Amino acid sequence: MSGRTFTRRLLVPIAGAVVLAGVITVPNAFSDDGAAGPPQVVCEVAASAADNTGTTRSLPPDEAAALVENTRSYRGACVEYGPPVALGDGELRVLGGVTRGRPTVIGLSLTSATLRNLPGTMSDGQRCFDVNGDGTIGDMECAGGHQRDLQLPRNLTGLSTSAFRYVMVNWNVMGHGPPAVYTEPHFDIHFYLRSPAEVDAIRLGPCGNVVHCDDFATGRVPVPAEYNPADYGDYGFVQGKMGNHLVDKTSDEWNGGVFDRTFVYGSYNGEITYMEPMVSKAWIEGLATGATEPGCHPIKQPQQWQVAGWYPTEYCGFYRPNRDEYVISLAEFREATA
Template structure:
C-alpha cells in the first residue's frame, strides 16, 4: 500500500480468547497513494487464527473522499472488517433488484443506538449506517468516525473511517462504541476502537479492542 506495507493482526490470550483485532501499516503506506482513482487493499488474518465473525479486511483509499458532500469529501481511508467472504461481498451491487435487498431495514435490535442509514448502498460493500452524534454531523470537520454496514437486513461489516491528515498527525485516539443487541454473525465484537502510532516500530495501528463475545 503506497510506499509501505499493511497487515491484519490479532491479540490472543493464553487460553485462546481474542482481545483485539486490527490493521497495521508502515509510515510509507500513507505516501505515493493514487491521486485520482480509489485504491483497494484486501487483507486476512493469519490462517492459524479463527476469530469469528471476521472473514477478511479491505482498506479502501478515497483520494477525494465520497458523499455526503461537505462531510466525507476529504482524502481518507475506509477500514472495512467484513464478516462475509469475498465472493459474497463482490456479488453485492445495491442496484436493480439487489437494491431492495441492500436497503432492507434491519430489525431495531440489530441496530446500534443513534445510527442512521445512508440514502443508498455501495456496490461490493453494502448499506452504511452512521452515528448522528459524530462530530462531522455536528458542525465539526471529519477526522475519524465508526460505521456499521448492512446487507439484507444483517450486519456484515464494521468500519473505522479515518482521514489521511489525522493519521499523519500521529495522535492517539480511542472511542467507546455502541453495540446492537443482537447479531446474525455471532462472535467477538469491539467495545472500543483506537488509533495509535508506534514510534519504535514506525507503524500505525487501527485496533478493534475489548472484544466481547456475542452469542
C-alpha cells in the same frame, strides 16, 4: 477533537489477561516509571528481525522500556500479522491477537512509507458501470476509492469465536459523499463479517452508488431494531461490491464538526456485515506528530448480535515510533449470545 472521549489502552492484550463478565480485560502497561512497579509484558522482537515474529516476555518496567526503545519490540503479548499488500511506497497488513481461544484485537498495520505516493486518482476502476448506457464509462460512473483486500493472520483464520473474515481497505484521495461531510482524504477500513465472495456478489449497476437496482433494494432491507446499533440509520448509502453504510448522525461531522475519524456499520439484506473505522490521512499522521491523541474510542453496540461470538467495543489508533508502525484496531472484545 474536543468533546470526544477516549481511553488510553494497550493496542494488544498482555499475557495473563482474564475474562470477567464476558469481557477480556487486560492490565494497563503504558507506564515507564523506572524499575518500580509490577512486571510488564513485552513482545520481544530482535533489532535484526526481518519480519514481525517475536516472543512474549514478562520483564521489570525498566527492562521493558529499554527493550521497546532499542529494538522493534512492543508492549503487550505478541500478535500475528497477515501477508502484506502494497499501497503507496509501503504496505498494509492485518494483525490479530488471541488469548485463550478468544480474539483480543484485530487491526490494520501500516508505516510512514504507506502514506507516501498514495494513488491520486478518484477511482481504481474496480467499481464502475455504464450508468447512462452510452458505451463509455466516465469518472462519475465509478464509485470512488482504491481498494485493497487483506487476509487475516493465521491465528484468526478459522477461529470459531471470531466473527471476522477479511479486511477491505479503501483509500479515498478526494473523499466521498455525502457532500461536505466526508470530503477529507481518508481511509475506509472495512472489517468484514462476510466472506469476499459474498461481498463481491453485490452487483454493480445504475442505482445508488453504482449498484444493481435489485441489490440496492436488498441492501436497504432494514436491520431489525434489536440488532441495529444505537443511533445508526440507513440513508441509502448502498455501494456495489460493498453493501450499505449505516451512519451515526449524532457524530461530530454531521453536527458542525470537521471529519477526522468516525465509525460506520455496514449492512446487507437486514444483517450487519461489517464494522468500519473511517479515519483521515491527517488523523493517522497526527498519531506520530502528537496532533492526534492516541487511544481508544467507544463503538456503539446493538442490543443483541445476530450471530453469537466475541465483538469489539472500542476502536483505537496508535503509533509505535520504534517500529514506524501505525495501527488502527478493534479491541476490548465482549462475548455476545445470539
